[in-house]
Amino acid sequence: MTKYTVVVAGNIGAGKTSLTERIGARLGWWTGYESVSDNPYLPDFYGDMRTWSFHLQIFFLGHRADQYLEAARDPRSAILDRSIYEDAYIFARALHHMGNLSERDYLAYRRLFDIVVQGLPRPGLLVYLKAPVSTLMERIHRRARNIETGITAEYLSLLDSFYDEWLKSFDLCPVLTIRTDDLDFVHQSQHLETVVARIQDKLAGKEVMDLRG
Numbered sequence: 001m002t003k004y005t006v007v008v009a010g011n012i013g014a015g016k017t018s019l020t021e022r023i024g025a026r027l028g029w030w031t032g033y034e035s036v037s038d039n040p041y042l043p044d045f046y047g048d049m050r051t052w053s054f055h056l057q058i059f060f061l062g063h064r065a066d067q068y069l070e071a072a073r074d075p076r077s078a079i080l081d082r083s084i085y086e087d088a089y090i091f092a093r094a095l096h097h098m099g100n101l102s103e104r105d106y107l108a109y110r111r112l113f114d115i116v117v118q119g120l121p122r123p124g125l126l127v128y129l130k131a132p133v134s135t136l137m138e139r140i141h142r143r144a145r146n147i148e149t150g151i152t153a154e155y156l157s158l159l160d161s162f163y164d165e166w167l168k169s170f171d172l173c174p175v176l177t178i179r180t181d182d183l184d185f186v187h188q189s190q191h192l193e194t195v196v197a198r199i200q201d202k203l204a205g206k207e208v209m210d211l212r213g
Contacts, residue, residue: 004203005071005121007083010129011159012151013136013143015180019129020081022185022192023199032067032080035060036147046147053095054105060087061113068120083126088113089166090159097158123173125203131181133157176202177210 006023008016017033024031036042041059045052064084071078092109095101101109131139133156140148167175176198185192195211202208 002077002203003075004077004124005068006077006079006125006127006199006203007085007123008079008081008127008129009083009086009163010180011131011133011136011156011163012148013139013156014129014131015139015185016081016129018186019127019195020079023079023196026192026196028076030071030074030076030078032071032078034082035063039063042147046150049095049100053101054109057087057092057095057101057109058112060091061109061116065116065120072121083123084117084120085166085170085172090162093162094155094158125199126170126173126175127199128163128167128175128177129180130163130177131179133160135181174202176208179210179212183211 006029008020010016020031020033023029039056039059041052041056045056061084064080064082064087067080068084071080088110092101092106092113096103096106133153136156137151137153140151178195178198183191183195185195198208198211
């Protein structure tokens with residue numbers, strides 16, 4: 001069987017982890033998740049973003065690069081709930097834009113990011129989950145994570161605009177866009193099966209329409 005690596009991308013609250021869990025269970029794939037509960041920098045970062053932004057980005061870069069290499073070593077296909085590319089093109093860019101990551105630190109990080117990414121295998125598919133900011137805010141409030149209490153609609157809108165710009169020029173692998181506001185792959189098995197079929201068809205090189213929900 002052909003081995004694939006799929007990366008899931010999308011704004012905060014788009015459904016990345018939920019989809020990764022279900023695809024992994026449904027297809028028997030290796031799964032990789034963003035380091036949140038065991039991240040040693042997140043508490044400090046949310047307490048003082050300007051001081052800890054660079055440290056956090058470096059931690060995520062190493063964590064995700066290690067994930068990519070572990071996924072490549074595993075004989076199974078793999079799915080990751082966040083791509084390494086978002087760290088640079090979305091989140092580090094946002095931190096720099098908001099003044100929480102200095103020009104010097106941002107350029108140093110981007111140089112290291114470029115070197116690291118050059119040594120990683122390309123994914124076979126990027127699945128981009130998209131939902132309106134109002135839906136994202138509702139989901140963030142519903143899951144009530146302490147570290148997410150400061151997230152605003154303005155911040156999510158900024159990230160959304162960066163995602164749109166990034167994906168216009170992204171060419172490392174095919175992209176499948178899935179609207180998740182009207183698609184419930186958590187509770188509706190037929191919705192999950194639709195997503196699975198689209199992913200499998202896209203990986204097989206078939207012409208696949210984006211999923212609008």
